[in-house]
Amino acid sequence: MAVVGKSRVAPAMRGRAAEALKTTLPPALIFVAVITLWQLGVFHWLLRIQTFQLPLPSQIIESFGRRSEDLWVGMWYTLGEALGGLALGAGLGFITAALFVVSDPLRRGFMPIAASFNAMPIVAFAPIVTVWLGFDQITRIVVVAVMTFAPMVISAYKGLTSLDNNSLDLMRSYAASSVQTFFKLRLPSSLPYVFSALKVGATASIIGSVIAEFFNSAGGIGKLISNNIQSGDFALAWCGVVIVTLMGLFLYLAASLAERLAVPWEARQQR
16 A cells, blocks of 8 residues: 555656746746846847946846845845835725625725725825825835735725625525624635735835835835935946845745645645
8 A cells, every 4th residue: 555655646746846847947947048148248239238237147246245234234124114014005905895895885985995096106106105204114114005905905805795695695594693704704715815915915015115215215225226326336226126026026925825825725726
């Protein structure tokens, strides 16, 4: 029996390894090709620009070593703003969606307003919030919260209301209260939609935090990028761009991992 079990497990593991390789190999090869062409100066020749305008990867790496401490401090500063704004915006968004489920008049009156937050130009909104709240870190958190609020409201409301009629009838047949129906049926059904909104908000939170720092921050990666573009240190500015990209990717992967742990049935359906 043990030999039979091992004979079945080995092909399955090889199949998963082959699938993982098929998924990761193409983007890895493209990434290596882009970096190689960039280092060889092909992009500079095509775009007719100088290396001080678009630093070579080797120059960017050298700037990482030269200013690693400043980049590290700025990363944590920006990450704190992004996570704080994401928690605030997503939390208020889910509560708002739950209130819309409870009150249909409230939904009809305020859903268009909540959805309109998604179309708000953050570049114009960030300076206005600065005038209202000043130059404290809470200003950037509010900007991020506004960016992540609307996606959560829309997605969470859809998840809370997209229920199977048979499941609702079953809850009614057991004389379940509205609270019991919410926690035992609506909330589990909404989790895939909630995590979809969180993955969108994860990358949006980094973008919102960096943009807000352009206008009113004493620190953070956004301020570092802005200051070094103005001073002509484009290699260090590109270090900031790389860090921001990695931060957004990290938060997205963290949200995806949390989704796999909280909603394992959804992950199995996607395979």
